[in-house]
Amino acid sequence: RTLLADRRMLIVLDNARDAEQVRPLIPGARGCAVVITSRSRLAGLVASDGAHQLVLDVLDPEEGRGLLAATIGESRVAAEEEAARRLVRVCGGLPLAIRIAGANLLARDVRIADHCAALPGDDMLSRLRVEGDRRSTVRAAFDLSYRALPAAGRRMFRLLGLMPGPDLTVDGAAALADTTSAEAAGLLAVLTDAHLVRERAAGRFGLHDLLRSYARELAGRDEAHAARQRLFDWYLYHADAAARLLHPAEAAASAGTAGPSAALVFSDHGGASEWLDDERENLAGAVLQASGTGFTTVAWRLAESLHPYLSTRMYTGDCLKVATASLFAAVADGEPRAQASAQLRRAECHRALGNDAQALELFGSALDLARQADWTEGQVLALRRIGAAHQENGSARLASGYLSRARELARCGTGAGAAEGLDLPG
Known part of the structure; x- marks a missing residue:
């Protein structure tokens, strides 16, 4: 001074x-x-x-393209415009990642499209480095921020890399980390201040794609397994509660499901509906992740709680993905009733999408599975859908046979009412 x-x-x-x-x-x-x-x-x-704060976000697509052009030359970017923009997206708009990718393009003299195709994958961070320079890596930059965190902050960051969707609420983060909502809010504030987490919307926190990959790398196997179990149980508990409020005819009690560490209480239909709207992407992602990481029972149970909402709101794409993941999980668990339910959902989705031949084939498969499970309601619904499909195709005799069998089954038990209660698209 x-x-x-x-x-x-x-x-x-x-x-x-x-x-x-x-x-x-x-x-x-x-x-x-x-x-x-x-x-x-x-x-x-x-x-x-008296300082003035200016928070910098990642580069937008045009800024990212400009940085890549400044690194490797405008003519080269212009020659592969689409590939160049794809490379910027793969790098998530992160300036350091774009510069490293550009430096490697210059050093290796490869096409942008080829380099871009080789980057994505589980080990992407290892490929975003300049050979022979330990400081010129995306991982090294992340390490500096991670090591500066307190131990609890580092643990929360590692666990956030496991989230199945784009973001988490404070309560979701608390369930993930097995802590209180107040403690989770404080840790999220620490991570946000360190620019390792960003608040995507009010009260919803997410990670940049590269930071998510980095966080997943740091999480230990046992730590990740326990955290996923807690978060999946939390999603299942709330999705089941919402389904019972909004679709009582379909929803069944989820016996044995552990409650969340910070329970959300749906006092009315509006609260349950709003929660499902806010969490839709996360819930669908949770079913897919649970099915793919060995949490098979949670996967098909969560799918069954989620399907009525997806069906009535006509989120057919999500419904099909969830039903397919649910089917794989139910097969792994040896649960024919859950398999039949998932196959019915898949069939209904294809029917809604106009894939009539595929839908008819899947309804036939669902009928076989429902018979194996001795599930009358599922058999009734499958028979009705098959009969209706044959009617639409002009095969009146075939249609009559299937519809008659459906009526007979419905008279023998409770199939009629329950089958009509199944809230499927179309």
Whole structure:
């Protein structure tokens, strides 16, 4: 400060750890200005030192394209315009990732499309590095921010990499980490301040794709298994509660399901419906992830709780993905009733999409599975759908046979009412 007392200077302090590190370096002279860059928000400088905060997000598509062109040349980008924009998307708009990809394009003299195709995958972070330079890696930049976190913050960050959808609420994060909502909110604030997590919408927190890959790498096998179990149970508990409120004819009690660590209570239909709307992508992702990571029972049970909502709202694409994952899970569990239900859902989705031949084939498969499970309601519905399909095709005799069998089964038990209660699309 003494040296700068009578001078006009612009001082750049790069990569500041915290406010205390830079305060002694801020000149007291009026003619000086200071630019500070940091991985944290340095809110203390705003509060007590009059600093102006400028939060930088990742680059938008045009900015990312411009940075790539500045790195490898405009002519090269223009020659492979679509591949160049795809490379920017793969890098998530992260400037360092784009520059490293550009440096490797120059060093290896390969086409942008070929390099872009080779990047994605489980080991993408290892490929985003400059050979022979340990500092020029995306992972090294992430390491600096991760190591600066407190232990509880590091654990929460690792676990967030496991989330099956685009974001989590505070309560979801609490279930994931087996902590209280208050503690989860504090840890999310720490991670947001370190720019490792961003608040995508009010109260909803997500990770950049590359940070999510990095976080998953850090999570241990046992740690990841336990965290996934807690989060899947939390989703199942709430999806089942919402289904019982909104679709009582279909929803069944989920006996044995563990309650969440921070229970959401649906006091009315509006609250349950809003929760399902907010969590739809996460719930669908949870079914797929649970089915693919060995949590098969949770996968098909969650799917059955979720299907009435997806069907009535006509989210046919989501419904088909969820039903397919549910079918694989039910097969793995040896559950013919769940298999039949999933196959019925798949058939209904193909019917709604106009794939009539595929739908008819799947209804036939669902009928066989429902018979194996001794599930009368499923048999009745499959027979009715097959009969209706033959009617539409002009095969009146075939249609009559299937519809007659459906009526007979319905008279023998409770199939008629229950089958009509199944809330399927179309």
